[in-house]
Structures are given as C-alpha cells and as structure tokens.
Amino acid sequence: MLENLFVGTADWLRSLLGGIGFLPTEIAESIVLLVKLVAVLVFILVNALWLVYMERKVAAFMQARIGPNRVGPWGLLQTTCDIGKLISKEIIIPKKADKVVFLLAPVLIFLPPLMVFAVLPLGKNMAALDLNIGVFYLLAIASLSTLFFFMGGWASNSKYSLLGAMRTVAQMVSYELPLVLSLLGVIMIVGSLNMSDIIAAQEHTWLIFTQPIAFLIFFIAAVAETNRCPFDLVEGESEIINGPYTEYGGMGFAMFFLAEYANIMVVCAMATIMFLGGWHAPFGLTFIPSWVWFFIKMYVLIFIVMQFRWTYPRIRIDQLMGFGWKVLVPLSLANIFVTGIGMYIYRAIGW
Amino acid sequence: MFGKGLVKGLQITWKEFWAPKLTVQYPEKQHTVPERFHGKFVLDVDKCIACGLCANACPNRVISLNKQKVGKKQYLTDYQMNIQYCLFCGLCVESCNKDALHFTKDFNMNQYFYKNIPLVLVRREAPAEPLEEPTAGGEDQPKPKLKPQAPKEEKVAKPAAPAAESEAAAGKEGQ
Numbered sequence: 447m448l449e450n451l452f453v454g455t456a457d458w459l460r461s462l463l464g465g466i467g468f469l470p471t472e473i474a475e476s477i478v479l480l481v482k483l484v485a486v487l488v489f490i491l492v493n494a495l496w497l498v499y500m501e502r503k504v505a506a507f508m509q510a511r512i513g514p515n516r517v518g519p520w521g522l523l524q525t526t527c528d529i530g531k532l533i534s535k536e537i538i539i540p541k542k543a544d545k546v547v548f549l550l551a552p553v554l555i556f557l558p559p560l561m562v563f564a565v566l567p568l569g570k571n572m573a574a575l576d577l578n579i580g581v582f583y584l585l586a587i588a589s590l591s592t593l594f595f596f597m598g599g600w601a602s603n604s605k606y607s608l609l610g611a612m613r614t615v616a617q618m619v620s621y622e623l624p625l626v627l628s629l630l631g632v633i634m635i636v637g638s639l640n641m642s643d644i645i646a647a648q649e650h651t652w653l654i655f656t657q658p659i660a661f662l663i664f665f666i667a668a669v670a671e672t673n674r675c676p677f678d679l680v681e682g683e684s685e686i687i688n689g690p691y692t693e694y695g696g697m698g699f700a701m702f703f704l705a706e707y708a709n710i711m712v713v714c715a716m717a718t719i720m721f722l723g724g725w726h727a728p729f730g731l732t733f734i735p736s737w738v739w740f741f742i743k744m745y746v747l748i749f750i751v752m753q754f755r756w757t758y759p760r761i762r763i764d765q766l767m768g769f770g771w772k773v774l775v776p777l778s779l780a781n782i783f784v785t786g787i788g789m790y791i792y793r794a795i796g797w
Numbered sequence: 798m799f800g801k802g803l804v805k806g807l808q809i810t811w812k813e814f815w816a817p818k819l820t821v822q823y824p825e826k827q828h829t830v831p832e833r834f835h836g837k838f839v840l841d842v843d844k845c846i847a848c849g850l851c852a853n854a855c856p857n858r859v860i861s862l863n864k865q866k867v868g869k870k871q872y873l874t875d876y877q878m879n880i881q882y883c884l885f886c887g888l889c890v891e892s893c894n895k896d897a898l899h900f901t902k903d904f905n906m907n908q909y910f911y912k913n914i915p916l917v918l919v920r921r922e923a924p925a926e927p928l929e930e931p932t933a934g935g936e937d938q939p940k941p942k943l944k945p946q947a948p949k950e951e952k953v954a955k956p957a958a959p960a961a962e963s964e965a966a967a968g969k970e971g972q
Contacts, residue, residue, distance in 0.1 A: 508810045512820045753814075757806040 452737065453571050456482065479575070486563045490556070490708050497707040498525045501752055508756040528700075535696030543693065544601040551598035552694065552701035558591040559708035566715050567641055569725045569737030580641035581633060581720075585626055588712055589671070591705065592618040595680070598702065599690035610689020613763065614680045617670055620767055621677075624774035625667035628660040631778075631785040632720050645724035652723040659781045661721045663774055665747075668713035670770070672706065675755035679763055714747035715740075722747075830902035835885040837903040840876055840918040844897035847873040854892035859883045865923040876919035880906055 456478060463474035499514065499522065506513030514521030539545055565580050567573035577583050592614050599611020633639060635656060636647045647653075654661045670677035680689045691702045718724060722743045725736035761769070821828055830836070847864040848871075859882050863875035890898050908914050 504814070507818070508813045510813065510816060510819045512818050512822070515822075753807060753810050757810045758803070 451735070452569065483560070483564055487556075487560055490559055490563055490711065491704070493711055494704040494707040495525045495529070497710065497748065498528075498703070500748075501707070501755075504749065504752045505756055508753070529704075532696050532700040537698060538693075538695050540603060540693050542603045544603065547597050547601035548693075549698075551594050551601060552698040554597075555591060555594045555701055555705040556708065558587050558594075559705065559712050561587045561590075562712045563715070565641065566719065567645060567724060568715075568740055569735065572725070572737055573642065576642055577640070579639045581629060581639045581644070584641075584716060585622075585629070588709075588716070589618055589622050591709060594705075595673075595690045595702075598694065602690070602693035604693050606686045606688075606692045607690050610680050610686050610692070614673065614690065616763075617673065617677065617680060617766065617770075620770035621667045621670040621774070624663050624770065624778045625671060627775065627778035627782060628657075628663040628667065629720060631657050631660040631781050634782070634785055634789060641719055641724075645719060645726065648723040649726055652721065652726075652728075654721040657721065657781070657785070659777065660785075661717070663778050663781070664720065665717055667770075667774060668717060669751055669754060670766070672709045672713055672751075674706075674710065674751055676758035676761050677766060678755075678760055679766060710748055710751055711744065714744045714751065717747055718743040830904070833900075834902050834904070835887055835900050837901050837906055838878060838890075838916060838918060839899050839901055841897040841899070842873065842919055844895045845873050845876075845919075846895055846897075847871040848894070850892045850894065851889035851898055854888040856886065856888065857882045857884060860889060862919075867923050868926070872923045873919055874921060874923050876917070878916040878918065879914075880916045881914045 459481060460474065460478050463469055463477055464471070466474075469477075502524070503513040503521075505511075514524035517523045517527045537549075539548060562584055565573055565575050565577045565583060567576070573580075595614040596611045599607040599609075599614070602608070632644065632653050635653065636644045638644065638647075644653075673680040681691070686692070691699055694702060718740060725740040727734060727736065727739050731739075847862065849862060849864075852858075852860040852862055859879050861875075861877050861879070862873060864871045865874050866872070887900070890900060906914075906916070
C-alpha cells in the first residue's frame, strides 16, 4: 500500500483522465507528466526549506548549542518565517548592474535541480521521466547551475561578486572532471547509462563495495561542485562576502540560498543512486517502502556534507586546484584503469 | 596514514553532536545568580539614618535623597536612583555604615518608558511629630547588632592599609 503510494496516485490520475474519454492519450499523458513535475518542484522546495533548518540545527548541535527553537514547534517554522521576511523585502538593483541578467540569474537558478530531479528514480518505478541516457543528461544539467552563479556574479558588477563567480567556474571545471571520471567506473561495470538499470544492477551488492575509491572521489568532487565547505571558496563569507550573492538581497538571495541546498540534494541523490543502491533496501528490510529507503540514504549523505562544514576549515584556492588536478583526476583515471583490468580478468575467468 | 586527521575531526564533531547542550533557554530557565551579584538595590528604610554617605560615594551622582528633620532625628522622605546612569560599582553599598543599602539578585530593570527607569526606593511624607515607639525600636535594634561587629572590623582594618578596610567592608556586604 505505502510502497505504491505515489505510483498508485499517478495511475489513478491517468485512469481518471482516461475515463473522461474525449481527451487524446497524448494530452492525458502530458497532464500526468506536468503534475509529476509540479510534485517534484514542491518536493525540492519543501526539502530545501527543511535543509536550511536542518543545517542550522546540525551546526548548533555540533557547537553545544540548541539552534532555532522559537518559531513554531522546535523552531520548525523558522525557515518559512525567514523566507516570508525575504519575500517582503525590496529588490535592490545596483546602479551599474546588468539589469536583465541580474534579475534572470536567481529566477533560473532553480532550473537545474528541477531538471535533474525530473529523471531521478526516487523509488521503485518512481522516476518522473525514465531517460535512456539518464546519467549523461544528469551530469550535463547538474553542472549548468554554475552558469547561473556566473550570470549573477557578472551582472552584479562588483569585484567580490565577480571574484566569487570566477571561482565557481574554476572550481566547476576542475572538479567536474574527477566527478565524471569516477562515474565512468560505475558505468563500465553496469554497462548502461540508464539510472533504473544502474539501480537494478545493485540489487545484491551496492557499487560502493566494488568501487569504494570512485565513491570517495565522487563525493569529494560533489561537495566541491556544490560549493560546500571545505571547498566553499565561492561564497567565502569571511573573504569575499558571499561571492556571487553579495549584491543580492531579499528574494534574489533567498533563491540562491535555497538553490544551494537543492544542489546538495541533487548530488546526494546522485551518489545514492550510483553507489548506495538507490531505492534498494539493505538486509532485506523490504517492509519499509523503497522511496523511504532512498530518502534515508540521501539524508545520511546530506548529514555528512553538513558535518564536513562544521569539521573542516576552508582550503586555499591553490590547494583546491592542486587537490583537484594532482590527486583526484589521476586517482580517478587509475580507478578506471584498475576497473577495466578487473573486468577483463573476471570475463577471462568466465564469471 | 593519509586522511587520519580528517576522520578524527569527523569523530569529534560526531561526538559533539550527541553531547549535552550548554544553552540555557533564558526566559524559561535561568543560570543561578552568584551570591555577590550586583543587581537591583533595596534600602532597609528602618536602618537608614539619611546620612547621605551613599550619595556622596557615588561616582556618577546617581543617588538623590531628601530628608526632613522630625524631632531630633533626620527623616528620609525621598530616595531615588537614576539607575540608567548607574555603573553598579557598589561604592554606595560599601559606604553605608548602617548596612541599610543592599544589592539583590534581580537584574531585570527594563522599562517600557524612560520616565519609569529611575528606581524609587523611598517616597513618603514626613510625620508631623516624632513617633516614639517605632523609631526608638528601629534605632535600638541595629545598635547592639552593629557594636560587636564594628570593633572586629577595626581590629582588622587598623593595622592594615586602607585598602584592607574596603575589603573588609565588601566582605560585610557579602554576608
């Protein structure tokens, strides 16, 4: 019952639209798809709100504090309240800013996470769109958010914004490489770019056990991609006052802020699908629905990302580049090499 | 091994995550206020002889008092502290030789209106005639109490420097 909650809802909607009769199947199908996409958008927004709250709570708990606890029960409405405040604020546009691009950047920033989540299987048969080249699409879209950060930073016409935006691009270029190369090992083993196939291949053994190095590289690169600590040079509150967001206030800032958490969600969901078996239940605990398992795994990874922030100091830009190019890229290439040899040997044995 | 420190750091934050939290949720709970806390003032009117030493001791001229002669004695009619200028140094409490002025542990002296800030400790009318019974009782009681105390302090204070005297006085206030 609970297992098929969302799939069942989609089927019910489809049969309802089919029951009307005069609608062609294509239109009915597209309405169902639209509903799915709206559901994904709501899912992302609610989760981003929750993650801001969670981040503050985790931060507080690791510093022997309690964190937000005044607005609503246990402070649960704190983020809602903050967003309400930010919405009510004036949108200030700097005099020399490029107005169109400046206003466009925070509007578009939510696009990449939405587009990525549209193809992610969040449970058994629970991808809004099951793409044949899902991984390829996902990697292409996920790195798109850099463009919007750069748009915001460039259009602000401020040195801090531009510096932060430049760093975003530099970071993306150097960490996208190990990210993609680490996934290559997974794809070599599975032999498919379809995410449902990748998850199906992990039914018995999660790929984190066959590709541990790849998982580490992927996770580190993903943290760097989302501009999180210890790779948060892009924001760098203490040196370049929040980087690309410096000139933004009110809802523009809120959009960037929420998009950061949406991006964390995207990379953690990616890591879950690629390495942690997606929605497969461990130890045969199948009585818990598959989408709950997906959620738990994703949130464990998100917690680790948050823990990184309150454990490690920010690294310098030269260390960042050095680590990316001198450690992660060679390591991921070596991983591909070893995986290839391993696969060849297994095939020779006849496994 | 490479990466040992990273894991150790994560272990520490993980442990801290479950450690008890130090925050005291203020309006509902409070830290215990220390014994010698400098908070709101109280004046024991029966002990006060309206000598004005406290007003003279105050570096900020916070204390203003009015007195009136009733019979032979000075009668305190008005004692007001402009608490917004007070620096809670405690010199007034130390200077009181009748042990009438005291600190309490109450630190919440906020007011909604500026005119309510001054702390009025006494405001009363002077009686037309000297009241025999209560004033006599009020005078008699502290005297035997103070007399054994005063020589003790002098013994300590006399051989030592004047700094010790103030220390002894502070100790008296603490009790």
